[in-house]
Amino acid sequence: MLAGTSPLFTPAARGLWARRAPRYAAALALPAWALLLAMPVMTTPSACLGGSALAALASPARLANFVPALPWASHWLAMVCAMMVPLALPMLTLIEARSLPSQRARALAAFLAGHVTIWFTAGALFYGVALAAVAMPTGVLMVTAALSFAWHMNPLRARMIMACHRTRPLASGGVAGLASAGSFGAGHGxxxxxxxxxxxxxxxxxxxxxxLAVTTMAISLHERGLRRPDPRAGALMLGLIWALALI
Known part of the structure; x- marks a missing residue:
């Protein structure tokens, strides 16, 4: 690289951005990060609790503010697009390489649709868990945190991280190609x-x-980059995040 040349403008970087996969990921992730930064605090589901989960227990009337789905849906979708779509870039690159040129855009869109749909469905379940946890005695929320930490340290989770690198045979074109791309996206999700x-x-x-969103993404990136996932890598940060949730 020539002195004074930005890494963003090297031939390798220009070749990367000439592909569809990075541009599709950036098209979702960059606006999502901008939305997370610009979104008013009161549109987040946690803000409806008045600052913390335990604070809601002192004033049950606040729980009514936790129910509206639109603010939660927009915030969760922004988090997924900002944090999880970039993590799927290796698989998007694979989809692009194995699809017919005439169908690459549709195949990438099918993969992203399957991937984001799974995360959005999971978000609805997490939302229900959050609502139930704050509506019950304080100990339930602490048990939720303990179960989260226990799963983080579970060896089975390490297998799930390795499964995020798993590929599968894909049809190259036609309806079968779109279906296999969407199924691959859902399975990866x-x-x-x-x-x-x-x-x-x-x-x-x-x-x-x-x-904290960047911290969560950094933990995921670090663990996926390890040859053998080590749960200790993010255990401390996960504990700190849960401590902030309980305070």
Missing amino acids: LHCVASCGHLMLPLLFINHGAL
Whole structure:
């Protein structure tokens, strides 16, 4: 690389951005990050609790503010697009390489639709867990945190992380190609939810900013980059995030 040349403008970087997969991921992730940064605090589900999950227990009337689905849906979808879509970039690149040129755009869209749909469905379940946890005695929320931490340290979760790297045969074109891309996206999303969903759950209980979202994404990136996933890599940060949720 020539002195004074930005890495963004090297031939390798230009070749990367010439592909569809990085552009599709960026088209979803960059606006989502901008939305998370610009979104008013009161549109987050956790903000409806008045600052923390335990604070809601002192004033049950606040629970009524936790129910509206539109603010939650927009916030969760933004988090998924900002944090989880970039993690799927290797699989998007694979989809692009194995699809016919005339169908690459549709195949990428099918993969993303399957992937995001799984995460959105998981978000609805997490939302229900969050609502139930704050409506019950304090101990239930603490048990939820303990179960989240226990799953983080479970060896089975390490297998789920490795499964996020698993590929499958894909049809190259036609309806079968779109169906296999969508199915691949959904399957990849299931493995991602199993390995990273518990990292997203505590974010529903606190008025988190972009910093905690970046922290969660960094934990996921670090663990996926390890040859043998080590749960200790993110255990401390997960504990700190849950501590913020309980305070």
